[in-house]
Amino acid sequence: MIYAANLIQPGIRLREWFEAGRTAAAEREARRSAYVRTLQELENTSDRDLADIGISRLSIKEIAYETAYGDQRPSRFVGAQ
Incomplete structure (x- = not known):
């Protein structure tokens, strides 16, 4: 008797998964680049x-973060408003 395994899962394709990962990585890199660029400009x-x-010097990092990432705040800023 021959058994055949169906290894293809409906809805998930390997190529789509890699492309989604690549797109997410490019977006993260663009946001990080915007953060660093804004931070350097304000520090200079x-x-x-x-x-x-x-703008005070104490708020430069927070302003650069909000510029690059929007209203999303990292855990170290949560509750420190």
Whole structure:
């Protein structure tokens, strides 16, 4: 008697899975790049220019994070509003 195993699961294709992973990785890289770029720009800005736009040096990381990732806050910021 011959047994055949059906290894294909309906709805999940390996190629689609890899493409979704690649797309997610590209999105993460783009957001990280935006965070780093914003952080560097704000850190290189003079204190006077930061004061003119209403930003303190203490909030630079949080502003860069919100710029890149939106309202999503990492666990270290949760409850520290």
